[in-house]
Amino acid sequence: MPTQAERRAATRATLLDAAAEVLVERGLAGFTTTAVTDRAGVSNGALFRHFPTRLDLIAATVEHVLVRLRTTYETTFGDLPDRPDVETLLDLLWSAMSDTQFGAVLEVYTQARTDTDLLAAIHPIVAEHGDYVNALTARVAGALGDGTDTAPLAGLGSLAILAMQGLVVGQMAGASPGYERDVLAGFRTLIDTMIGTGRAPTRTGAPS
Numbered sequence: 638m639p640t641q642a643e644r645r646a647a648t649r650a651t652l653l654d655a656a657a658e659v660l661v662e663r664g665l666a667g668f669t670t671t672a673v674t675d676r677a678g679v680s681n682g683a684l685f686r687h688f689p690t691r692l693d694l695i696a697a698t699v700e701h702v703l704v705r706l707r708t709t710y711e712t713t714f715g716d717l718p719d720r721p722d723v724e725t726l727l728d729l730l731w732s733a734m735s736d737t738q739f740g741a742v743l744e745v746y747t748q749a750r751t752d753t754d755l756l757a758a759i760h761p762i763v764a765e766h767g768d769y770v771n772a773l774t775a776r777v778a779g780a781l782g783d784g785t786d787t788a789p790l791a792g793l794g795s796l797a798i799l800a801m802q803g804l805v806v807g808q809m810a811g812a813s814p815g816y817e818r819d820v821l822a823g824f825r826t827l828i829d830t831m832i833g834t835g836r837a838p839t840r841t842g843a844p845s
Contacts, residue, residue, distance in 0.1 A: 653701040
C-alpha cells in the first residue's frame with residue numbers, strides 16, 4: 638500500500654501534468670484552478686493543499702515542464718556516441734525546444750514582462766534553467782570540439798538556442814515552416830564550418 642508521502646507525490650504529479658495540458662490548450666488567460674482540477678479529477682481542496690494560489694500553480698507548472706524537458710534531453714543525449722554529428726545534436730535540441738508545452742512556457746515568460754508578481758514567482762525557476770542551458774552548451778561544445786578552445790562553439794550553441802526560442806514564438810504566430818528549416822540549416826553550416834576550420838567563419842559581403 639502506498640504511503641501518505643507517495644500518495645501526496647502522486648497527486649502533485651497528476652495536478653502538474655493536468656496543469657501543463659491546460660496551459661497548452663487554453664493559454665495563460667484560460668488557465669484556471671477549476672480547469673486544472675477538472676482535468677486532473679481531483680478536488681479544489683486537494684489542489685490548494687499543494688498550491689495555495691494560482692500563481693504558485695503556474696510557477697510549479699513552468700518548473701514541471703522544464704524539468705521534464707531536461708530529463709528527456711539528458712536521457713537521449715546520454716545515448717549518443719562520444720562525438721555526435723551536428724545534425725543529430727541540432728535535431729535533438731529542436732525536438733525539445735519545439736515541444737508544445739515549452740511553447741506554453743514561453744507564453745508565461747512573455748506575460749511576466751508586465752506582471753511583477755508572476756515575474757517574481759518564475760524568476761528562480763528561469764534562472765536555474767538558464768544555468769542548465771549554459772552548462773549544456775559547454776558540454777555539447779566539448780563533444781563537438783577537438784579538445785582546444787570550445788568557447789566559440791558554446792557561444793554558437795547558446796545563439797542556436799535563442800534562435801530556436803524565436804522560432805517557437807514565430808510558429809505560435811503562424812510563421813512559415815520554411816523559415817524554421819532555413820534557420821536550422823544555417824546553424825548546421827555555421828557549426829560545421831567552425832569544426833572544420835577551428836575558428837568562427839568570416840563574414841564577407843554586405844548582410845542580406
